[in-house]
Amino acid sequence: MASAGxxxxxxxxxxxxxxxxRYLTCSAIAPxxxxxxxxTTTSIVGGVPRWLDALxxxxxxRLSHNSISGHIPPSLANLTxxxxxxxxxxxxESSIPDGLPRLPALRMLALSQNSLTxxxxxxxxxxxxLRGLALANNVFRSELLAD
Numbered sequence: 033m034a035s036a037g038x039x040x041x042x043x044x045x046x047x048x049x050x051x052x053x054r055y056l057t058c059s060a061i062a063p064x065x066x067x068x069x070x071x072t073t074t075s076i077v078g079g080v081p082r083w084l085d086a087l088x089x090x091x092x093x094r095l096s097h098n099s100i101s102g103h104i105p106p107s108l109a110n111l112t113x114x115x116x117x118x119x120x121x122x123x124x125e126s127s128i129p130d131g132l133p134r135l136p137a138l139r140m141l142a143l144s145q146n147s148l149t150x151x152x153x154x155x156x157x158x159x160x161x162l163r164g165l166a167l168a169n170n171v172f173r174s175e176l177l178a179d
Contacts, residue, residue, distance in 0.1 A: 080105050080119075087111065094118040096142065104129055104143075111135065118142040120166055125149065133159055142166040149173065 076098040084093065085107045091114060101123040108117070109131025117132075120142040127150025132141065139161055148170040156165055 076100055078102075080108075080124075084108065085110065088113070090114055091137075092116045095122070097121045099123055101125070103127075104132070106131055108132065109134060113137055116140045119146065121145040123147065127151070128153055130155075132156075135161075137161055140164040140166075143170065144168040146170055 076095065078100065079102040080095070080100055082105070084090065085105070088111070090111050093111075093114065093116065096118045097120075099122065100119065103126040104119065104124060106129040108114075109129055111117075112135065114135055115137050116139060117135075118140070121144070124143070124146040125148065128143065128148060130153065132138070133153050133155035138159065140163060141156075142164070144166040145168070148167075150172065151174040152167060152172050156162065
């Protein structure tokens with residue numbers, strides 16, 4: 033899925049599924065006007081791409097089923113228009129950044145099947161926009177207790 037922006041010079045959406053992705057760069061495929069990026073099952077290896085910080089209009093980000101390792105950058109909390117954020121089934125470690133529960137439009141956060149540690153942030157349960165939260169199969173220290 034790729035659609036041209038004004039004058040045919042901008043991409044507003046990018047998607048690839050089940051085809052190897054050798055590299056992804058902001059200048060090559062994802063200008064700041066990009067609103068959706070989906071690269072599930074594409075063999076992305078390494079850390080979370082740093083160019084995501086340069087996409088202020090990003091609403092949907094699907095980077096599931098890859099080999100993305102390291103940590104979730106705290107700078108993703110600057111993507112204030114993000115509605116759907118999926119990093120499930122990767123190799124992510126460390127804790128969830130404190131800023132993610134403050135994303136005003138976030139409706140779906142999928143982080144299951146990684147190696148995330150730390151605590152499940154209680155502030156997730158105060159989010160009025162959040163409709164789905166997938167955190168299973170990580171190594172969190174905290175438990176969720178029913179009231």
